[in-house]
Amino acid sequence: MAILTLGLNHNTAPILIRERLVFPAERLKSALLDLIQLPHIGEAAILSTCNRTELYCGIETDDQDVLINWIAQEQRLHREDFQPYLYFHTDAETIRHMFRVACGLDSMILGEPQILGQMKSAYQVAAEAGTLGKTLSKLFQHTFTAAKKVRTDTAIGSSPVSVAFAAVRLAQRIFDDLSEQTAILIGAGETIELTARHLTESKIGHLIIANRTYDKAHALATQFNGFAISLAELPKHLAWADIVVSSTASQLPILGKGGVESALKARKHKPVFMVDLAVPRDIEPEVAQLRDVYLYTVDDLRNTIEENLKSRREAAKKAEEIIDTEVEHFLGWLRAQGATSTIRDFRDHADQLRAEALARARQALRCGKSPEEALDFLANLLTNKLIHIPSVQIKQAGIHERHDLIAAARELFQLKDSS
Known part of the structure; x- marks a missing residue:
């Protein structure tokens, strides 16, 4: 599932357009519940302020039309009225964009603090509406952490600029x-x-x-x-x-x-x-x-x-470096999620082998084996069961000259070179 941002802001759209796309607070929850019903939409949140309206979605397609058409219907507009002003981000671009917005790096006034509170409100409404899933919920939490780190480690918001x-x-x-x-x-x-x-x-x-x-x-x-x-x-x-x-x-x-x-x-x-x-x-x-x-x-x-703006611009450079690091951290978390099902299946398989071996060891005890003999039997049986399939697969990799699989196995099992 891709993470997608679709929106417009003060840099891309005049106020005449922005004000027509605003989602009033009293209508935000119902809009989210409607948005989540669209095909391929698994998660959703909406950030709507006087300077920006953005949809954050977990989506199983990269087709923007479903969202553009939904906005047009929801706000009673023709899509050609606002489509030229839209921007579109996916995955790593979305992560970076949300971090920059929360830190005030994408604001009309560089480093302004109000946007972080507005993002927290957007998260809260979506959480109450039940339209956040694991990915977007984690992304919002990481966004708030990144913003806090930028505020703590830089002077981006310490000097007034209005x-x-x-x-x-x-x-x-x-x-x-x-x-x-x-x-x-x-x-x-x-x-x-x-x-x-x-x-x-x-x-x-x-x-x-x-x-x-x-x-x-x-x-x-x-x-x-x-x-x-x-x-x-x-x-x-x-x-x-x-x-x-x-x-x-x-x-x-x-x-x-x-x-x-x-x-x-x-x-x-x-x-x-x-x-x-x-x-x-x-x-x-x-x-x-x-x-x-x-x-x-x-x-x-x-x-x-003017002096403070200069100070904020210098701080913004450091903030971008922090965001680069935080984006990589979140991407690492995302990549790890792809292995979650494999880890779960591997653990289930190991648990099944353990249960079978333990049942046979108990049977050996009932048949008169001593506890020491039963423990040796359990250890040997469980070891053979756990290494049987990997051993067969590594052997087949050698036969078919799949050196990449052999190298992966050595890395996976942290095997030292016996030579």
């Missing part, structure tokens, strides 16, 4: 424990949403979303168990903020030096960490002059991000 992530990482350096801090995020766009996500994952104590449109602030705050306010209410809440991150489309500053100074007095000059990710700036530059404010702009973070 402004939102960089802002949160910087906050973690300034505050030892974010669970005791309050963050105010100004705006409700993609950058603020990403910042809220990172802060939530970092166990922020309290989260307040401020936006010109209250409904948007409320929708975002609800998503992250936060609290929404309008921009007009910001001055009343600013004194509570240990962390302020702003990213709006305002043409004028939202926070001025005077307002921040008032908040600092109310805080008894407890330090505030501020990040202005907006262009034009949301926070007046003069705020940086205040003694208890640590203000960073998007340019400050971008310099760090």
